[in-house]
Amino acid sequence: MTDAVDPPKARRPNTRLEEVARAAGVSKSTVSRVINGEPYVSSRAREAVHQAIGRLGYSPNQAARTLAGSRANCIAMVVSEHGSRVLNDPFFAGVLRGVHAELAGKRVQLVLMMSKEGDEQDLVNYLCGGHVDGVLVISLHGQDPLPRTLADAGLPTVVCGRPLGAGGVPYVDSDNFNGAMEAARYLVSLGRKRISTIAGPRDMAVGMDRLSGWKRGLSQARFDTDLVAYSDYTPESGAAAMADLLKRAPDLDAVFVGADIMALGALQTLHAHGKKVPEDVAVVGFDDLMIASTAVPPLTTIRQDVEQLGRTMTWRLMAELAGEENLPPFLLLPTSMVTRSSA
Amino acid sequence: MTDAVDPPKARRPNTRLEEVARAAGVSKSTVSRVINGEPYVSSRAREAVHQAIGRLGYSPNQAARTLAGSRANCIAMVVSEHGSRVLNDPFFAGVLRGVHAELAGKRVQLVLMMSKEGDEQDLVNYLCGGHVDGVLVISLHGQDPLPRTLADAGLPTVVCGRPLGAGGVPYVDSDNFNGAMEAARYLVSLGRKRISTIAGPRDMAVGMDRLSGWKRGLSQARFDTDLVAYSDYTPESGAAAMADLLKRAPDLDAVFVGADIMALGALQTLHAHGKKVPEDVAVVGFDDLMIASTAVPPLTTIRQDVEQLGRTMTWRLMAELAGEENLPPFLLLPTSMVTRSSA
DNA sequence: CTGAAAGCGCTTACAG
DNA sequence: CTGAAAGCGCTTACAG
Numbered sequence: 001m002t003d004a005v006d007p008p009k010a011r012r013p014n015t016r017l018e019e020v021a022r023a024a025g026v027s028k029s030t031v032s033r034v035i036n037g038e039p040y041v042s043s044r045a046r047e048a049v050h051q052a053i054g055r056l057g058y059s060p061n062q063a064a065r066t067l068a069g070s071r072a073n074c075i076a077m078v079v080s081e082h083g084s085r086v087l088n089d090p091f092f093a094g095v096l097r098g099v100h101a102e103l104a105g106k107r108v109q110l111v112l113m114m115s116k117e118g119d120e121q122d123l124v125n126y127l128c129g130g131h132v133d134g135v136l137v138i139s140l141h142g143q144d145p146l147p148r149t150l151a152d153a154g155l156p157t158v159v160c161g162r163p164l165g166a167g168g169v170p171y172v173d174s175d176n177f178n179g180a181m182e183a184a185r186y187l188v189s190l191g192r193k194r195i196s197t198i199a200g201p202r203d204m205a206v207g208m209d210r211l212s213g214w215k216r217g218l219s220q221a222r223f224d225t226d227l228v229a230y231s232d233y234t235p236e237s238g239a240a241a242m243a244d245l246l247k248r249a250p251d252l253d254a255v256f257v258g259a260d261i262m263a264l265g266a267l268q269t270l271h272a273h274g275k276k277v278p279e280d281v282a283v284v285g286f287d288d289l290m291i292a293s294t295a296v297p298p299l300t301t302i303r304q305d306v307e308q309l310g311r312t313m314t315w316r317l318m319a320e321l322a323g324e325e326n327l328p329p330f331l332l333l334p335t336s337m338v339t340r341s342s343a
Numbered sequence: 344m345t346d347a348v349d350p351p352k353a354r355r356p357n358t359r360l361e362e363v364a365r366a367a368g369v370s371k372s373t374v375s376r377v378i379n380g381e382p383y384v385s386s387r388a389r390e391a392v393h394q395a396i397g398r399l400g401y402s403p404n405q406a407a408r409t410l411a412g413s414r415a416n417c418i419a420m421v422v423s424e425h426g427s428r429v430l431n432d433p434f435f436a437g438v439l440r441g442v443h444a445e446l447a448g449k450r451v452q453l454v455l456m457m458s459k460e461g462d463e464q465d466l467v468n469y470l471c472g473g474h475v476d477g478v479l480v481i482s483l484h485g486q487d488p489l490p491r492t493l494a495d496a497g498l499p500t501v502v503c504g505r506p507l508g509a510g511g512v513p514y515v516d517s518d519n520f521n522g523a524m525e526a527a528r529y530l531v532s533l534g535r536k537r538i539s540t541i542a543g544p545r546d547m548a549v550g551m552d553r554l555s556g557w558k559r560g561l562s563q564a565r566f567d568t569d570l571v572a573y574s575d576y577t578p579e580s581g582a583a584a585m586a587d588l589l590k591r592a593p594d595l596d597a598v599f600v601g602a603d604i605m606a607l608g609a610l611q612t613l614h615a616h617g618k619k620v621p622e623d624v625a626v627v628g629f630d631d632l633m634i635a636s637t638a639v640p641p642l643t644t645i646r647q648d649v650e651q652l653g654r655t656m657t658w659r660l661m662a663e664l665a666g667e668e669n670l671p672p673f674l675l676l677p678t679s680m681v682t683r684s685s686a
Numbered sequence: 687c688t689g690a691a692a693g694c695g696c697t698t699a700c701a702g
Numbered sequence: 703c704t705g706a707a708a709g710c711g712c713t714t715a716c717a718g
Contacts, residue, residue, distance in 0.1 A: 028713095029689055045688085059468040063712085067404070068711075068712040068713040090436075111454045112439070112453050112454070113452075131405050131406070235633070235634070268637055294611055371695095372706080385704090404694085404696065406696085407697085409710090412698080413710095688717105690717090691717105694713085694714105695710105701704105
């Protein structure tokens, strides 16, 4: 074994700024300026640098940039599971797709973090430690203090979905209220008389906003709004809520379900009780997941554009980081009704 | 405006290693050692440092660590959409959950990147530029050259799902072959005589492995394996494939569908053709998505543990980064059958 | 428009 | 077991 005699590994794997400078015949400063798109660089120098970069396959060392500069060139997306509610898959993936689409071409990395109840302090230390320029938070629990904490620490933050406990923190949400109101009105227009709803949990704004919209739609038409059951975004609890409603009002002829995933369960219960959809009971969901179209019967639902939610959050955050002023404190994305067979 | 007169913003927002050292009464070196869990630190010093860190809420500057050390303390998860096939949501979210679970407590960040056809060069430059210690790739297309490229560049890489075009790159996958074989055998054991299958696309190993397993299961029982239709992981194409099979063999009495999402479409077609499930046609899916249990009828399926896939990939990668040797070149996770009403 | 020099906050031999 | 010093690869005033 002569390992100990090996020459010290000349670890210098990557092209460095200095080599680009040499190749282009300019100083490091100039290369840096070109990379950062600063003005006051002669087009001659600029071109030489671009060529050298291309030829050498140079990729700037982000750690060095972050350390030297003031920006991290990095934003975090934190999924806060405060209360350990399980992540809603299609929603999360859709938002993420939007975030990425909006980030495309910008030289900003996305780091993903999840917080569970208890390890919040570490997370906050990290986020506020200058490692990221801003954060996108997807909080699954309305009262989550995280957005407030981050915003108070001066970190640009945008929340997905109206936060219940973080007044003043910018957020982006679907227009749940108007979407739900449209659903209620549609059911009224269909001639339904006894219209119920299955609402999401009371501690999340999304559930409350959809419930409020439904109530508003019905009360404007002078209908009762007493047939409300709560559920928690699983097919199983949707099924249970439907059973509850049916027990309380065997004559109900319509139900607005505040999420497609719960509507799937409701459909099962209706089927089990011998109720035909839509003949006996009309069903309208919310979200328009991929599976809405293959439900039996295919589900009429209020579509929200989840990817657009991600794009818009990202746009709002990047605008703030770019120093734009007077940005809107919140943004509501319109929903649209998709009519299929269930109502 | 007297802005110009303002004192230069004393931007020194975060506690630095040096302050911790001072507070603990030791040198920076010692603090560094404690943070990195190195041996040869007196327990006295170690304790003082921990106390100081806690008191000051210190969070090490990652950029500085990366720049000074050799590790980035960061791994990338890249979703390669080579060919722009859409991201399969529940799968992706499940894997991600697993990755995070496995990373919990380790001081490693996860950065997420998506590659589209065309921007691969940038991605490769970035990844090979020392910004990450290793990469987890979820490739949606079997022939994707990315894993090979990364591995060849010496970057520790683990692929999710058997890669078709990247022999030699470590991967983790569900045991699709045996899962599908179990499905085929089960249908045989049910007394079905004419057993068909809807397979995924031919350019993805997952589709091919499930098809092979089905074939093996049938041919062992001396059944024909001619009734194969291909589909592409959407309910719509699953519905079309089922219609095709029904046209070719009106007497078929069973179908193994290589993905629940396609099974949903198949169920629709069967329903439209007046076939009762399972009486006329038994249906077995694969994946066990949340929606399998709310299909009509509830779907018998082969369960794969997607979160475990994420955990295992991460474990494999971290083990390699830790310098472990003779690690398995691939890991196959067992599947299990979940019996519901459809077969 | 351009370059030389300091400094960002750590880790890592090296010397004790 | 511990500390002083060099250096990681950039950006940013500063001086021209």
